[in-house]
Amino acid sequence: MERWIYEKYKDKHPIHIDIAMQARRAYKLVLEAPERAKEIRYIVSAPVYCEGYFKVFADRFGDTKYIQKRILDTQFENIYFNISERNNAYLQYQQFLSGDSYTVPWADEGKNFCDFNLSKYEE
DSSP states (O other), rough: HHHHHHHHTTSSTHHHHHHHHHHHHHHHHHHOGGHHHHHHHHHHHHHHHHHHHIIIGGGGGGGGOOOOOSSHHHHHHHHHSSSSSEEEEHHHHHHHTTOOOOOOOOOOGGHHHOSOOOGGGOO
C-alpha cells in the first residue's frame, strides 16, 4: 500500500502522501480490531477531516488549499480493503458503528485532525 501511495501522489503536493499515509495507519486499526470501532472511529475519520480542510475550507481560514481532487475516495478504500479478509474486517467495523449518531467537526477544526507535522507546509 505504501508503494502505491507514493507512486499515485508523487507528482502532487506532498500533503497528499501525508494524508494517504495517515489513512493507511488508521485503516490498519480497522483490520486489527474492528470490534473497537466506537473507540477508534475518530482516528479512522481523522484523515477525512484533514483532507476536507485542505481541499475545501483552508482558504477561508488563511491557509492554502493543496488538494483539488479527493485522496480518500472509493479507489483508495478498494485498494486497501482489496481482499475478502480485509473487506470483512471493514464491514464488521461499519456494523459496530451502526445504530448510533456521530458528529462532524466544525470546518475550522479539520486541520487539527492531521496527525503529521503541518509546519513544513506553512508559507
